[in-house]
Amino acid sequence: MEIELELCGIPYQSEAPTRLDYKGRDLADGRIDLLIDQRLVVELKAVPATARKFNRQAANYLRATGLPLGLVINFDNEVLRDGIARVIRT
Numbered sequence: 001m002e003i004e005l006e007l008c009g010i011p012y013q014s015e016a017p018t019r020l021d022y023k024g025r026d027l028a029d030g031r032i033d034l035l036i037d038q039r040l041v042v043e044l045k046a047v048p049a050t051a052r053k054f055n056r057q058a059a060n061y062l063r064a065t066g067l068p069l070g071l072v073i074n075f076d077n078e079v080l081r082d083g084i085a086r087v088i089r090t
Contacts, residue, residue, distance in 0.1 A: 040069055046074065054085070062089035063089060067089065
């Protein structure tokens with residue numbers, strides 16, 4: 001995926017560090033798989049697990065960064081489109 005972003009000239013940051021907190025208290029350091037153009041959080045997975053867990057992870061990163069939109073892409077699907085979930089910060 002990083003190769004395609006580079007070939008298309010799309011700026012991104014791999015393993016972008018972020019700080020997770022709860023009500024102003026630091027909890028942990030996180031790493032966003034891909035932060036694209038400082039606007040889109042992308043979490044990449046390749047495991048046979050429920051999307052809800054990964055969607056919550058992406059939602060936490062959205063809250064931490066203040067960004068509105070994220071994607072969770074799980075490559076462990078017969079058809080890739082079935083493994084893509086859009087996550088919106090609420």
